[in-house]
Amino acid sequence: MKAIILAGGRGERLGGLTDSRSKVMLPLAGKPMLEWLLHELEETEVKEVTIVYYYAGERILTHFGSGRNYDLKIKFVKQHSDRGTVGSLMTGLSDIEGNDDERILILNGDNVVDSKSINLLLKMQGNGLIVSEHDNPQHFGVVEFKGTNVKSITEKPDINQIRSRMVSTGVWFLKKEVLEKIKLDFEEGQTELSTSISKQIKEGLEIETVRTENWHDVDHPWDLNKLNRYLLERIPRFISKKAEISDFSTIDGDVHIGNGTIVHPGCVIQGPVHIAENCEIGPLAVITGSTSISSGCRIGPFTRIRSSLIMRDVQIDSNCSIHHSIIGPATSFRSNVEVDASSVQKTVRNTNYQIRRLGLVTGEACMLEQGVICAPGTMLGSQVLVGRRTKLDGEYETGTRLIRGA
Amino acid sequence: MCGIFGMIGDSNTTKLLMQGLKRMEYRGYDSSGICIVDNNEFIRRRAVGELSNLEPLVVNLPNAECGIAHTRWATHGPPTEDNAHPHMSPKLDVAVVHNGIIENEVELRKELSSIDKNIIFKSDTDSEIIAHLLSNEIKNSGLDLKKSKDEEFISCWKKVIDKLEGSFALAVILKGRNDFILFARKFAPLVISHDGNKGILASDVSCIVGITDKVHYLEEGDWGLINKNGLKIFNIDGDLVEKEPKKLEWTLGDAELGGYPTFMLKEIYEQPRVVRDCLRGRLSREKIKGVSIPFNPRLLRIVGCGTAYNAGLLARYYIEQLSKIPVILDHAHEFRYGAPSGPKSLVIGISQSGETADTLAAIQAAHERGYPTLGIVNVESSTIARNVDTMIGIRAGPEIGVASTKAFTGQVLGGLLVAMKLGQDSKNFHREDLSYFDRHARMLPTSIERMLNDQNIKTKLWEAQQYFVDKNHAFFLGRNTSYPIALEGALKLKEISYIHAEGYAGGELKHGPLALVEEGTPIVVIASEGSSHKKLLGNAREVAARGAKVILITHQEDELADSHADLVIKVPRTHDLLQPLLYNIICQLLSLNIAEERGCNVDRPRNLAKSVTVE
Structure with a gap:
């Protein structure tokens, strides 16, 4: 099983804290956030991880070295330009091209999600997404459901039109054909992942969901203290x-x-x-x-x-x-x-x-x-x-x- | 300079030898070769150029249990296949790999020719002679290659070693004998490891991290035999010695690229860690710890070569400014030609590898003259580290890129610690001074990190490199503590980009170098501190007036900068004593970018090798 971790972003809203390191490298309870995520992945079926870096990437390389200290085969690839989440994902995919896995796990390096939820996701039959409740859903992709499957994802909706507090965590488990279509979309200029997937949902794509309470996202400095306490x-x-x-x-x-x-x-x-x-x-x-x-x-x-x-x-x-x-x-x-x-x-x-x-x-x-x-x-x-x-x-x-x- | 590698007892020897060579490539890369023992024959493959030229030749080699390998940096004879190691005896019964120089080569050749008038030397090297000598010795002793026990070859080997003068690390195998390797070392590095099943010999620990974590360091003149079951080490007098293995501090990750495109870039980015590690436990607000200078020297003599010399020059400014003790700085290879400097002198040797032959020779000359010695080295198990009275390890970790980067930073900090210690002992550097320094020193790693990730600096560096790419000459100017950085900046640029670059003290300009400045000549000016800075900016004006393109590297609070240069690169402000280190890192990045733009291999510049273990 292979995973791609998107770790290219800076974390603009953290101000000076991300001047010389990206958000994923901020230390919490003794380890950078990205390292916490890798430790969670060690507890899953995932054996190989490709980490896509961009902003202050050398910090990531220096910290993790050859990645030998993990029960995972870790590879680092540099995103060629700052072209949104899909640009980053495409860099990761081109790195694992030719592999025979049916489905790929995709995660964001600046979140921490527990291995239990990831394992549930990996047990799904088809495509899957981890969702979680959030106090400020308007900054995320808000998810509406039919049964337990995704009915729609609305990216950063107007605060008055929010009908659900459930948001996409950005932890996806996607089939190759879905990724292929995302790639075609990207070539036409679509750089937002959830927008691209929303389009496919409208065309009839089924995505199952796993709900978790153990997803932690860092957006603002004060979120760091909260996640630090949890870790x-x-x-x-x-x-x-x-x-x-x-x-x-x-x-x-x-x-x-x-x-x-x-x-x-x-x-x-x-x-x-x-x-x-x-x-x-x-x-x-x-x-x-x-x-x-x-x-x-x-x-x-x-x-x-x-x-x-x-x-x-x-x-x-x-x-x-x-x-x-x-x-x-x-x-x-x-x-x-x-x-x-x-x-x-x-x-x-x-x-x-x-x-x-x-x-x-x-x-x-x-x-x-x-x-x-x-x-x-x-x-x-x-x-x-x-x-x-x-x-x-x-x-x-x-x-x-x-x-x-x- | 060359690298030797030997292996016994592992059925994957061929593969491991190639892997070992790859790690040693920084020691020399103009030709390489391997030789394995297969049944009753040797199989030897050699190739000119980088290791990738040898790789296709070894693909179909059988698995062997015993073999030797070599990567060469030519000293005797040009890099040709015939001159590549391993070398063999005429009867093809002995194969040898050698790092070092045999000084009595001419006499030994004569001796061999007198025994056999028709003797043919297949190579121009001094190393081939060793194979001839051992082959003769085996014949004279009446030993049988097939039947004699491995111990019986030990005395033959000793006789050969006794004939050799000069420097050597040697590994030797015999035809049809896959059960042992003979070795010896004198004034050239060699480490040995044995885990009970397999044995390894290598020029440098960085080639064997990951294969083993325990090694024996050999003393000068040690020699012996390694087989599947263990090893026998004899000292120079022929007595068997027992040695406890030492645990390696370095890990495999330190010697691998780990996602970086080049070692040089990786090592530049490691500098925040080097600063932290080098100062840890040594610097506090009250005193300098772990630097022991057992007496009050009246004079210091610093020796080093290349980058270490430049670090020594900066150390000289530090020591003289903080302790008021005069310092004489010498290129290590010139030290011996100077007059003895009288009593109460301390000799400081600076070397990354701790194996630099010139520096080692200077340290030995210092011992002979009765001076106490202090070493500033990176490899703490090295010959220099073991030969000096006091050692300061700079804790930079393995440096693989041939152009030294992080080791310079460590060496400068080592020199600064000595300066502060002497300053405290001589009551010229006070507790408040140290406390103020300490506060800034602890912020230095973060300042380096900020600088390395500063988008504005990256853009400026890109603009600056455009001034250089199609030029053949460039100059670096400094004054006071920025003068050593000008020298080091110029050294980096010439080493990896092959642009002719010279560093000058600003005051020297009018006395000659100014004549070389023409329209478009790129000149890097490294800001200095206090009143010397204004003088230096005056020098910048002088060269600009003659059409030079001036790049000024200074700090963020320098308000005079902008009107004095075509391009200004500003780094974070730190303590005056530490500021040169930040400027130097900018020079490292600038050279790296220019070299890459010109298509040069920054990790393996032409004609150079990492640790210069020949004089």
């Missing part, structure tokens, strides 16, 4: 023998601590928490809730972190308070930075999002000096420099310099 639940307690943990620290619950990480005395770490390799924590730091800390981070004395996603090489000095936040790689906080988190309302593309709790979101390599205070929902681009005791509220573009006198 952290799957991580058992593991404390590396190559980590240095002070006897005077308290480590409770499902906590993962990777090789080379040092936990100084007086720290309290309350799971579910994932701390990757070569970090330095404390002394007297407190890390709780659903928090992931990527490798190479340094968390200073008396600093408190809760329900946050801290990416690679982040430095947080003493006595900071950070919660419900997403901190991009190589961001550096001096001491006494305070992040406030609460319920926040954001409007993106004419849609209102009510986020239960949100603190600070930063892109890559921001620098916050001593005593910066961030209002709930503050969002920074990349390389934002913030001077001492500045109060932040709202959104700041990449490269902004908030230094007094400058």
Whole structure:
């Protein structure tokens, strides 16, 4: 069984977080999203995977190397140009041309879906699609049914005309002849996959469905915290023998601590928490809730972190308070930075999002000096420099310099 | 420079030998060959040019259990099929592969001719002589190729090795004997592995990762025999030695392309990781760890060749600026011609492979003069690493592309660690300085990642390469810490694109090189720090006034840049000491793009080989 994973897109709505990596490479609970998906596929009939990359593809190649660490035969192909999902799919298909599989599994690299649902899909007799309920169906292909089969898919419908909250997850299991027709359509200029399939449904194509509750999509930064929380639940307690943990620290619950990480005395770490390799924590730091800390981070004395996603090489000095936040790689906080988190309302593309709790979101390599205070929902681009005791509220573009006198 | 590979005890030997050669191709690629033991005969195949020319010749070879293979970088005689290894004795009873140079070749030829007046040498190589010598020795000892035990050949082998002067890594097989391989090494690399069933000999660990994960590193002058059941290693005095195998740190993925079109591109993109790994555990806010300099040197002498020399030059600026200790930099091969530098000198050798013959010779000369030595190397099991008093491993992982990229970054960081350590010891580099540096150093990998994925930079690079593609000459200018980058940028360009390129210090322009500038000459100016930057921009003006196309590589906060160049490439701002590394990566990408546009093979540039293990 072969699968094609479409991993070419950037993830525009994640701002600075995707400046130097695509959405599929954002780390959640210790692994990039794409790696989580590959681990799910290892639990299925799928034996070979072709990953189609485009944006920041070298990051994918460098991370996965030859792909030998998986129970899957993995191949990487570069999409020739940025021509929509179908363009990406066609690149993947041309790579596996001549294979004798009747049907091909197609997935998006920036979603996580569980192996159980994939296995149900693979057991279908004909063509299949995994569907899931979503709070904002208007941004997806909304699915209507006849029985359990697809009656229609309406791509990004007008909010007033939505008759179903069930959406297409983009996980398809399609016969060769269906793919052939998609190809013909593509040659005539159709670059949206669900539109092309909708046309075939109108012509009588039958597509069975599998419903899942374990599909997670990331569209906006705050979705990352949600998915991080879900993935952290799957991580058992593991404390590396190559980590240095002070006897005077308290480590409770499902906590993962990777090789080379040092936990100084007086720290309290309350799971579910994932701390990757070569970090330095404390002394007297407190890390709780659903928090992931990527490798190479340094968390200073008396600093408190809760329900946050801290990416690679982040430095947080003493006595900071950070919660419900997403901190991009190589961001550096001096001491006494305070992040406030609460319920926040954001409007993106004419849609209102009510986020239960949100603190600070930063892109890559921001620098916050001593005593910066961030209002709930503050969002920074990349390389934002913030001077001492500045109060932040709202959104700041990449490269902004908030230094007094400058 | 050449690569040798030998294998015993696996029924797929032919296939594995070819696979091993493929991995070793970076060591030399002007001819290649293999020889296997089949029943009572040798089967030998050789071809000129890249390995793909040999492949069709081996398709129909039988499976064998014992064989040797070689990939050549010509030193003695042009790359022809006759000069390709393996070489055989006139009686066709001995086959040998050799990496190194036999210095008493002339004497040995005379000796052989005096024994047999009609002797015919089939090749121009020094290596063929070794096969002749062993064949004679076997005959003189009255050994029977079919019946004698493998141990009986050991003493013959020792007699041959004792006659050889110079450098060598050798693997030898005998006609009809698929039960053992003889080996020896002296001033040329060789590693051995045995897993109880099969044995492997190779010039370099990167050729055997994936086949085995435990290897024996041989000392200078070690020799012996490997058979299906195990191996016997003797030292230079002829005593049997016991060696514990060491576990390989590198994995197969490190030595494979894994989706990248070239190793050079792959290795450029690995640099964020190299920075992280190289500084891990060594850099903190308070002090430099893991760099031990046991005394306070009054003078430093740095030696290296090629890219390592350029890294050494940058290290010189760092050390002098941070510690105020004077540094003398030498090309490793010129070191021995200089005068001894008096007491309290520390000699620093820089080499990616740790096998560079010139650098090794300089380290040995330093030992003879009684100086302590420090090595900055990538391969931590290498000869240089084992011969210096203190070693800093740069942790770059296997570098396969012949043009060095990630190793330069690691070597520069290694030099910087030494500079900061000396600076702290001499109280010229303070704790606040280190803390400030540390904050920026931790952000460096992300800055590199941002730069590598910056669409604007990609476009600029594409525009810049248009200035070069149809040109025969180009220049790189720098000042202060950007001068070494100008040298390295020029070296990269000439290595892989075959455009004649030179790096100059900006101040040197008026003293000669300016005469070479004409309409359209591409000139890359690498920004420098502080007051020297303005001077350098003045130099840029001078060349622009003479019709040159100026490409300025600088950082995002440089406001003077735009009015001084035809094209400006801006990289993220980082600490002054680290800024040159970002500029260098731009130069790497520029050279790579130009070379590819000109249709050159960037991983295997003509006439060059990866680790230069001959002087």
